[in-house]
Amino acid sequence: MNATGKDDAGKKEADLDPDIAEYLDEIEPEQIHPNEIAWMARFVAPYLRPYRALLGVLIVLLIIDTLINFSFPLVYQYLVDNGLVVRNWDVVLKVLTFLGCAAVAEATCGLSIDYVFSRVASDIMRDLRLKMFNHLQTLPMSYYNEARTGEILSRFSGDLVAVEHVLVALVPWLILPLLEVFYSATLMFVFNVWLGLLGMLLLPLVILVPRLFANRAFALSYAKRAQEGGLLSAVQENIGAQTIVKAFGQQQRASRTFAGLNSAWLGTAFRFNFFSTLVERTAHTGIYLMHIAVFALGAYWAYVGEITLGTLIGFEEVFLLMGYAVTHVTQFAPTMAQAAGSTHRLHEFLNEPPEAPDREGAVDLPRLKEIVAFEHVGFQYPGGIFRIDDINLKCAMNSLVSVVGPSGSGKSTILNLLLRFFEPESGVIAIDGRDIQAGTRQSLRAQIGIVFQDNFLFNTSILENIKVGAPEATFEEARAAARAAEIDDFIMGLPQGYETPAGERGAQLSGGQRQRLAIARALVRNPAILLLDEATSALDHDTETAFNVTLRKLATERLVISVTHRLASAELSDQVVVFERGRIREIGAHEDLLQRDGFYASFWRKQTSKPNKRPARGK
Ligand code: ADP
């Protein structure tokens, strides 16, 4: 039928079956830093800045909390040695009162810490997510051409969630336990220098060995997250391609491809999870060994009277505290490791270069008055092989220009250039003699309306769908646009008129009605330039003819450039531009081109000799 359709199908098919090995090769960790934790802290730091005041409160609370906790083992020692052993009831009462008050204070403090930090963590996540979304708005079309939707989405879902898990758990699972490790280590020395030293001697065992595994897990987490992004992309693609999958009986092949990606994930995920748990396991074992050694020595010394019973009990309390604290930190390791890879992916995404800013001193382009000109324009898609060369074209205001030619000849490409989705390599595109690159993109796009072959209708009313083109438009303006698009009568005939839901009813709108709605959406912007890209390609012959008559009328107040591989609109247009393989092959009025009897004429004869239309002219 039409070659574009076939191209699209071919593209989707190829995407369904990505070369797994090659894809996995592409997953290169951004850089795995020797000190991942410090790196992550640096990534998060800028997001903390706005909450400095709250964080200050948090630090004060943490210090109070630490001091209270610090006192407990010392008080125990005092209670045993000066209260219980010598049977001094006064001391016992004093100590118990202190412990009761301290417990209440500690609980209050802990609660406040949780409150403040939950608040800050949620604020940071909101800021980060918003920053990512805003970044998405600044990325150039070339990014969207190459990126896979699932890949982008996975950064918003899995990766953000992984970072959130770390943030939310940061205080209870890392900062508080680390403070505990610090003060319990200090206390051990307070109780007995030798026991303290013995404890310290074993501490490297608890830190260094688990660290080895932690580094492995950190390094693997990026690959794991990247593969998860790939899996999500595959699912998303498969959902979008279901009609093709079903019609071409590709279910098994899709499953095989997915199984391949999934198995590759298994290898990475298994190693990641195993190393993550080894962190905790080895730390746990280390603590266990330390405990036995220290306790054995302490018990012996208490037995021979070298230290008091209170010291042994106090020391034991401290040691358990430290043990718990270290275990806490190590249990947090898998969460940290998961987030390490995710942080890199977020960082990578936020570092995607945005659309090049407007030139220095760019001014607002005045509205088109006379002419849009392409002068010696040459361009090649980044990473692509297709190129257009030496495009020279003048499109006058208040005229209808048809850009025709075979599929893939570069017609849509010139619209991409005119909209500045891409910038030409050479040559100039000018509006009334002013290079569009010297103006702001915003002022350029504000005077352009565009209609595609497929126009997305949002799940709101017809009115709202028209107002997408100009959100601030009044009802009357929207209606005027609909009238110009010759769809007002139809809409008014609907029971709910302009309030009819377009999403749900969208399916009931005919192809021609959808296209007219799309034109109304473009017209409500009151564009000086109306672009149509294959806007009639999905319409039947009669609808297309009526539509082209509308276009002809619209071209009395603006420049209309209609890009199509079908020639029906060419007959009505002021100027026909014929593209072939990235070059303008012929240019002129329809009649002249027919008389020239060249490329266009034979193209025309081929299309008009289709059984649904008798040859209009020709020999
Ligand atoms: P058409 O005349 O059908 O509108 P296009 O201008 O869309 O043709 O495309 C011309 C050629 O440029 C095609 O071969 C297509 O594969 C290639 N192309 C189109 N868009 C891109 C892109 N974003 N990146 C790389 N190549 C592209």
Ligand code: MG
């Ligand atoms: Mg095209």
